[in-house]
Amino acid sequence: MAERYDIVIIGGGPGGYLAAMRGAQLGKRIALVERDRVGGTCINYGCIPTKYLLHQTRVLLEISGSKTLQGPVGEVGLNWARVQQGRQAVVDRLVKGLVFLLEKGKVEIVTGTARLRRDKSVIVSDEAGERVLEADKVVVATGSRAASLPFLRPDGRSVLTSTEALALAEVPKSLLVVGAGAIGLEMGSIYRRLGMDVTVLEILPQILPGSDRESTTRLERALKKQGLKILTGMRIESAEVGGDGVTLKGAGVTAGTPFEYRAEKVLLSAGRKPETAGLFDGEPFLDLDRGFIKVGPDLETNVPGVYAIGDVIGGKLLAHKAYHDALVAVENAAGMTRTADYAALPAAVFTEPEFASVGLTEEEAAAKGIKIKSGVFPLQASGRALTMEATDGLVKVLADEADRVVGAHVVAPGASDMIPVLTMAVAGGLTLKDLERIIYVHPTLSEAIGEAALKANNEALHILNS
Numbered sequence: 083m084a085e086r087y088d089i090v091i092i093g094g095g096p097g098g099y100l101a102a103m104r105g106a107q108l109g110k111r112i113a114l115v116e117r118d119r120v121g122g123t124c125i126n127y128g129c130i131p132t133k134y135l136l137h138q139t140r141v142l143l144e145i146s147g148s149k150t151l152q153g154p155v156g157e158v159g160l161n162w163a164r165v166q167q168g169r170q171a172v173v174d175r176l177v178k179g180l181v182f183l184l185e186k187g188k189v190e191i192v193t194g195t196a197r198l199r200r201d202k203s204v205i206v207s208d209e210a211g212e213r214v215l216e217a218d219k220v221v222v223a224t225g226s227r228a229a230s231l232p233f234l235r236p237d238g239r240s241v242l243t244s245t246e247a248l249a250l251a252e253v254p255k256s257l258l259v260v261g262a263g264a265i266g267l268e269m270g271s272i273y274r275r276l277g278m279d280v281t282v283l284e285i286l287p288q289i290l291p292g293s294d295r296e297s298t299t300r301l302e303r304a305l306k307k308q309g310l311k312i313l314t315g316m317r318i319e320s321a322e323v324g325g326d327g328v329t330l331k332g333a334g335v336t337a338g339t340p341f342e343y344r345a346e347k348v349l350l351s352a353g354r355k356p357e358t359a360g361l362f363d364g365e366p367f368l369d370l371d372r373g374f375i376k377v378g379p380d381l382e383t384n385v386p387g388v389y390a391i392g393d394v395i396g397g398k399l400l401a402h403k404a405y406h407d408a409l410v411a412v413e414n415a416a417g418m419t420r421t422a423d424y425a426a427l428p429a430a431v432f433t434e435p436e437f438a439s440v441g442l443t444e445e446e447a448a449a450k451g452i453k454i455k456s457g458v459f460p461l462q463a464s465g466r467a468l469t470m471e472a473t474d475g476l477v478k479v480l481a482d483e484a485d486r487v488v489g490a491h492v493v494a495p496g497a498s499d500m501i502p503v504l505t506m507a508v509a510g511g512l513t514l515k516d517l518e519r520i521i522y523v524h525p526t527l528s529e530a531i532g533e534a535a536l537k538a539n540n541e542a543l544h545i546l547n548s
Contacts, residue, residue, distance in 0.1 A: 084214040093223035095122020097392035097404030101412040106187035139275035197363040219415035226354040226393035234321040256345035261352035262289040294491040379421040426509035430498035438501035441489030441508040457538025466525040477530040
């Protein structure tokens with residue numbers, strides 16, 4: 083006999099578990115179906131373990147780059163086995179905490195593979211067999227998976243996705259990274275800090291494609307100083323995978339100059355694809371666009387009562403976007419009215435320095451015909467940055483003709499913690515004057531926000547105005 087729920091959520095990643103928690107708060111009977119572990123890719127194999135490795139290797143980077151330490155700095159290294167144990171311990175603790183909260187909220191966690199029927203029932207398969215969950219509403223939160231190239235597919239040994247790269251038992255001597263997006267740059271930074279020869283190949287003209295060009299140029303310069311080899315405009319056309327390594331061949335996009343690079347391992351980080359394989363019981367009945375599920379502003383699909391959230395609906399594939407989607411979808415499923423709004427969706431890349439952004443870039447504003455004024459404050463003029471010996475960065479604020487803040491971009495240590503102020507400015511329609519009037523703690527990097535806002539009107543106090 084089928085079991086009945088108010089809402090069945092397929093996928094236990096960031097969007098899925100948050101939707102379950104919120105649905106339970108609203109008094110709904112919730113079932114959360116996850117084929118692996120609660121937390122999904124983000125907590126188990128992505129965001130959280132990556133940040134742990136970035137933190138551990140950043141400590142090593144700071145020590146090796148220090149000009150004031152005494153003693154045999156060259157003998158300091160990471161105990162990689164302990165690092166991996168620590169990574170898994172953090173993940174396990176978070177997963178255990180999530181399961182505790184879900185169970186306290188009376189959410190039923192169902193482990194297995196889900197297949198969705200048009201009538202909104204969900205068939206869950208596991209080793210014991212099948213069970214049917216009937217639902218008034220369904221939220222699809224199945225996430226995404228790493229994309230591959232036609233001639234280069236992950237094998238878990240020589241050709242890796244970020245999942246395998248995070249859990250390598252031994253650190254290889256060399257690594258080729260395909261793609262200079264957030265994953266490629268973060269993973270490349272981790273292994274470069276461990277002494278690996280790391281080369282990043284990107285087909286587009288800049289790193290972090292689609293991001294503010296002035297800011298990414300500054301970030302690229304900083305990463306190259308750390309020994310990361312970054313090559314843009316590189317089209318990979320073939321690959322040779324052997325027992326002792328991988329060779330990538332191709333040609334430059336602009337001049338057509340052929341290239342060939344070889345390394346012990348290759349990391350595929352050239353985008354992600356929606357995870358919809360096996361989702362439907364029979365032929366797909368949700369409208370799809372290049373595999374992504376199409377939704378309206380309320381995140382409802384073409385089938386009434388079926389919602390989709392997070393990576394599986396496309397847009398920017400970010401965990402915090404999935405969080406936002408989760409609240410919108412589950413509240414609508416519970417009878418409330420809410421729409422998704424991505425106008426002030428921030429993003430961050432956790433390299434050193436970090437890069438964070440929100441709102442429009444200069445290039446996007448120009449394409450929309452929006453006249454903007456730009457204020458840039460370089461960290462070379464920041465007292466706090468000087469004390470940290472971390473002056474290779476900037477804060478950039480963009481405003482429209484009415485002085486409303488429409489975008490902001492930060493290259494700095496802790497940029498991800500600075501961007502919320504600027505996100506609030508974009509979301510709330512704040513002006514440059516509003517940013518100037520904030521009293522920033524001195525000395526902090528956040529003071530650069532107010533200075534950048536002043537600079538946009540040629541009123542900066544700690545750098546020259548044009």
